[in-house]
Amino acid sequence: MTSRLFGLGLLALALPAWAQPPTALRLGAAGTAPHIDGRLDDDAWQRAPVHDRFVQFLPADRQPARWRTTMQVLVTHDALVFGIRAWDPEPGRLVAPLARRDQVKSDQDFVTVFIDPVGHRRTAQYARVSPAGVLEDGLFSAEDDAEDSAPDFDLQAAAQRLPDGYSVELRWPLAALRFPHTDGAPWRVMVTRNIPREQRTLDVSAPAMTKSVLNFIAELQPLEGLGDLVAQVRERSFITLRPELTLRSTTTRDDAGPTRRTRKASLGAEFKWRPRADWVVDATLNPDFSQVELDEPQLAGNTRFALSVPEKRPFFLESADVVGPTQADESGENRSLAAFYTRAITAPSWGLRATWRGAGAEATALHLRDGGGGPVLRAGAFATRTGVQPRDSEASFARGRLQWGALGLAGLVSHRDFGPGLTTQVAGSDGTWRAGDNDQWRGHLLLSATTLSVDEDGGVGRVARQHGHRAWLGWRHLDADWFANVNVEEVSPRFANDNGFVSQSGIRRASLFGYRRLGERQLLGVDMHESELTLKLQETRTLADPLLGVAAQQVVDRLFQPGFWFAAARNTGVWGHVGLDSYRARSGGRRHDTRTLLLGVESNPGEWLSFLMAEVEWGRRLDVEADRVGTGLQAQLEAKLRTPLPGGWWLEFEQRLGLGTVDAPDGRRAFTDRSAQSLVVLHLSARDTLRLIHQQSHTTRREDAALGLAAAAERQRQLALMFQHRVGLSRLASLGLNRASARPGLARGHELFAKLTLGY
CATH class of the missing domain: 2.60.40.1190 (Immunoglobulin-like)
Incomplete structure (x- = not known):
């Protein structure tokens, strides 16, 4: 390759x-x-x-x-x-x-x-x-x-x-x-x-x-x-100060202890100073990020690996392009998250950042203290172990980039200190080369060292220093007729980054996603403005990992997915592929052949129903925990409705639904994973909104004594109601209620909050 x-x-x-x-x-x-x-x-x-x-x-x-x-x-x-x-x-x-x-x-x-x-x-x-x-x-x-x-x-x-x-x-x-x-x-x-x-x-x-x-x-x-x-x-200095006051009353309880009530008033601030055109200094003190909009639910019950979520917090978004790319490519991968993933910082108490941008170079560096409580990941070839971060850690990250015409090279360092002897360091380089108007090469090499490990039960402990590496090379081509995105990568078994996102290690992978443009066509009397034949190929194999008992050269996944895409009236896109794939759920286990059919459509049907997307994959799917294949599906639906109301008000309604199932050999349902999010926004004016979000996920598994699988059910619910008055980015007033519950454990909680932010 x-x-x-x-x-x-x-x-x-x-x-x-x-x-x-x-x-x-x-x-x-x-x-x-x-x-x-x-x-x-x-x-x-x-x-x-x-x-x-x-x-x-x-x-x-x-x-x-x-x-x-x-x-x-x-x-x-x-x-x-x-x-x-x-x-x-x-x-x-x-x-x-x-x-x-x-x-x-x-x-x-x-x-x-x-x-x-x-x-x-x-x-x-x-x-x-x-x-x-x-x-x-x-x-x-x-x-x-x-x-x-x-x-x-x-x-x-x-x-x-x-x-x-x-x-x-x-x-x-x-x-x-x-x-x-x-x-x-x-x-x-x-x-x-x-x-x-x-x-x-x-x-x-x-x-x-x-x-x-x-x-x-x-x-x-x-x-x-x-x-x-x-x-x-370029010589002018600009300063922005955004103090914020948050009042909060919280009640939490579960069946293992008494009800706990807390009341808290916190004062925080964000400071931005641009001393001249090429420098920006950001500081944050006791920020309250809890009112960031809820993350979209993801089906996570039938997967072995952790899932990333996008960043929405203001402090981390200044000059985000200097940190590195933030979007996934056409294959759905965002490999820059392995270097720095801001959501690994869960509850910062203070932070300081400086960014410089020159004609042929740019750099950013940040240091902050994190209250912790978020996940810490240790990946393998077949699963990701997840533990809870030790509290009160310190995180540092710096990246600098030089540009020589079509060639750009960057270097980065990352450090996470969780306290006595628990540290993770990463150093490396990434680069981009624009080889003409139609071709681009990208890649990185990252080296890590860590003394923190996660055991099978999620316990976090100290180990002797472990070293790892991650190497990736990608080629992207686009012309009037063809598109191709080819990637080869290797992630060693002990590679880790607690300031990044690493969901799989101990593997070597090659992948290709491409399409051939066919131009305008007519199908069944429907005019297609654009049409493409698509193909996705991927093979992932293990590297030897004696610590986890993983032998080398085992096929983790092998994908062959020929498909199509076309566009029609009302911004309609229709796509699909046949999945002639195979997966191995655990080391030394059987490699299972899966056969699925995926069909999807999205459209802007009209002014009232402004967006509709539906995607269904059905066929012989892998049941990861049971290590077998069964008939099942994975489906998602998203709809957005907008309508005017009397008095100049507008109503937004968005609904997201997800469903994943796999049947047992006897035809009965073995596993079900459901998720739903409802969003209702009432726009009283351009500045005033009332927003309601209701989100839930429900995972169930039927008992299977032959495999030693016990019956299980997990359910989570969240509700957020908030009134917000906003004037640009400088003035913001919020008043709201949050409620959450989770099972097993019957954990429940709710909070009332009020928040005021002013900009100067």
């Missing part, structure tokens, strides 16, 4: 590079900053240059834009202000509900501004605004060709519905941009417009954009007219 990848790399070097100089965008100077109300009637807009060379990207690229869109950019002493005008011959069909921040999705009309103040088109900050003035913002990574909406910036946006469309004003403070102090490349920008009718259309301001480029920000346009502003602003 390695020799083949090397040969593919030589072939990529021989491919001719093709690039078209992007069209530049010019700024206008605003003597007086425009009032941000969504109306483009200020005098400054009448004088600003107008850009109207929008072209279609979806469903077919480089086609004339369906309807006219114009954009203008003004520069003031402390901000860039974007003015965007979107014409629409049927303005009554604009889809623009009131929604939560970061919930402006493809089922809605919107415009998006991508801005890269570093100028290298590796990362871009983005802001998306709907005709209702709802905002979504975040970071777009060129390496992953994916956006991450978790980071929030202190932006101001407004929109106005017009008789022939809508208009948007977006104020982007220069303090919210991250750019080098010296030797920076020209800033780059791109604006897009989404039109979700029977056929979704996406128009872009970059005429050279095609679907064959490796990432969506490859053709960002230079921004001209900044003059001396960058030189002036």
